[in-house]
Amino acid sequence: MGRLQNPAGKASPAVVDTEADDIGKEEPRKGRLRLDAVKSIRKMIFSGELAPGERLREVALSEELGMSRTPIREAFRTLAGEGLIDLLPNRSVIVSVPDKSEAADVFTVLGALEALAGQLATQRMSLEQIEILGELHADLAHYFETANRLAYLEANRLIHEYIVEASDSPSLVLAWRLLLPRAERARHVTTLDHDRWAEAFQEHCEIYAAIVARDEARLKQLLESHFANGVESLKKSEARKRATERAEIYAGRSG
Amino acid sequence: MGRLQNPAGKASPAVVDTEADDIGKEEPRKGRLRLDAVKSIRKMIFSGELAPGERLREVALSEELGMSRTPIREAFRTLAGEGLIDLLPNRSVIVSVPDKSEAADVFTVLGALEALAGQLATQRMSLEQIEILGELHADLAHYFETANRLAYLEANRLIHEYIVEASDSPSLVLAWRLLLPRAERARHVTTLDHDRWAEAFQEHCEIYAAIVARDEARLKQLLESHFANGVESLKKSEARKRATERAEIYAGRSG
DNA sequence: ATAATAATTGTTGCATGCAATTTATCCGAC
DNA sequence: GTCGGATAAATTGCATGCAACAATTATTAT
Structure with a gap:
């Protein structure tokens, strides 16, 4: 088993492809x-x-x-x-074992962070940035109308990320990036039901409008409720899921 | 936060590994x-x-x-x-080179986090926790009255940490601890002038009162302004310092 | 003399070996 | 049969060696 060096050795097929660069800001050059x-x-x-x-x-x-x-x-x-x-x-x-309320928890904190990000962003965003955000929002609308759930979620993430980065606050970006993986993990165990989806999209439209209008206070409030509503929906979804699991246990299903 | 059991019943704060808070050990122990x-x-x-x-x-x-x-x-x-x-x-x-506005930046974000922490803490704190916080506040008052600046700063940090941990929000604690070192770095380059010190202590008294009264909204507002005021004082202090440095340069001092 | 290029040095990235510590297994006592 | 302790296996923490890459210096050509 003495493997010497592994130069240029793509010999191991177990390695997953690395396409998305979600978190790191280091260029994936060689020491990857x-x-x-x-x-x-x-x-x-x-x-x-x-x-x-x-x-x-x-x-x-x-x-x-x-x-x-x-x-x-x-x-x-x-x-x-x-x-x-x-x-x-x-x-x-x-x-780490996610507390059963981790999803709600992390979204609550992200909500506070993004509310602040929105405040700062409205003050600091350039017109070009707002234009780019408009395009992102148009993408979101398109994916909503075509009911492309996966693409919608990705566009959604991009918008939120863009707002956070537009806050031009390094600490805020740092903290936000830190929590993002946890939020992703939480999202992976939940489902976005259609009612909430429509509601969330509507909220996004208002968020975009508030940014264009540079209405700082309104944007803050919108982002806060956007996340609070998400948490609410999440809790309901979780409760439903738990109930289903209980039912499966009673029915004798084990796995 | 995702920890299984708490080993040996030590009621440690809700933080995982990061860095254990032992005091200096010269002996090259193992595993540390x-x-x-x-x-x-x-x-x-x-x-x-x-x-x-x-x-x-x-x-x-x-x-x-x-x-x-x-x-x-x-x-x-x-x-x-x-x-x-x-x-x-x-x-x-x-x-990393701290942006010249890093101090203000990190305190702004910490302010948002602690405002949320205060909200959550007022809902979740037990009476024992409030009592402990009372003791910490008494310490703070003592150090203020005896003008023990270093001890005051440490007590101040402990109180803020306690509030954050009392929020019982793992994500919040995680993000807060992430930013803390940056805040410490920022604090090391600034000075706390006496006027701001007195003002800050007064704010702390109100903060404590709001917690005892479990006045969530007021606490949130107090914490927000507490940090905002800190940022203000910081900016003034920085401006002063820059002016001094300029003066030193003109006077030919280099060190 | 200057600029381009090649050799050299220095530094990081990864692999592997060893010691210390934890976890698992086995055996005996109650 | 269960609990407790000693021993063995497994696993982590750290040190070190080697190769690839970057920076620097030396060399050569113009």
Whole structure:
């Protein structure tokens, strides 16, 4: 098993393709093994392949991802910073177990952050930026009308990201980026029902209008309620899901 | 926050690994080298020993801190997550250069976070927690009256931390802790003049009163203005400092 | 002398080995 | 049969070595 170097060796098929560059701002040039590890492990957590509370062993992951333990270890530090895994002293690292209310929690905090982002952005956005946002909003509208759920969610994320970055507040962007993976994880376990979808889109239209009008106070309020409504919908969805799970248990289904 | 059991019943705050808050240990214990590195490097950045933009070389740091490159490298990942350093692809790591308005920026965001924390805390705090907060506030008052500036700042930090943790919102705590080092760095370059000190203490008294009264709306407003006032004072202080520096340059002083 | 290029040095990225510590297994006592 | 302790296996933390990449200096051509 003594693998020497792995130069240019795409020999390992287990590596997932790395297309989206969600979080890192480092250019994925050469030393990308660590970043690949971060993305792969994050994906595993989102997909549920790694269950909450599950132990992450360095050797197992390194073999699965076709790299040595070092980049895995370093990826752990990054993921720990995102709160996706917990580093226990001399013991294994485990996938953090999301509190049952984590989804609501993270959206609440994101709501506060984006409300502030909206305030700052209305003051600081250039006309070009508002124009770009208009295009993004048009995309969103298109995906809503064509009922393209996945594309809509991506456009939605882009808009929120754009507003946050337009706040021109490095700390705000930093904190927002930190929480984003958790929100994504939360989103992966919930579903967007159609009523909420329509409502959310309507809210987005108002948000866009408030930005164009540079109505700071209104935008803040809109963003706050946008997230609060999302949390509400989420809680309902969760309650429904729990009820379904209970029903399955009673029906004798185990998996 | 995603932790399984709380080991040995130590009612530790809701934070995961990040960095354990032990006080200085000279003995090269085991399993803590990485955390020591994080703390040491952070301190160097705060103290200015490592200037913004300065390159961090792994070997130099490892020799200075008496450890190998590995824990240094891992510490870099953590610090990069905090935004204190920037990781360039295959090049050196550099101390991130704080934007000249970073202090105001980070305090603005912290203000929004703590305003939310206050809202949540008023709903969720137990009577015991309020009692503990009362003790912390009494400490603060004592240090204010005895004009013990350093102890006051520490007590101040403890109170804010306690409120944040009392929010019982893992995401909020996570984001807050992320920004804290930046705020500390900002604080290290500013001074608290006496007028602002008195004003801030007065605000703290009102904050405490609002918590006892569980007046959510008022607390939120108080915290917001508490931070806004802090930012204001900061900007004035910065302007003063810049003026002084200019004067020194004209006077021919270089150090 | 200057500019382009090649050799050299320095630094980061990754792999691997070893020691320390934790976790798991087995055996005996109650 | 269950609990407790000693031993063995597994796993993490750290150190170190090697190769790739970047920066720097030396060399050569114009």
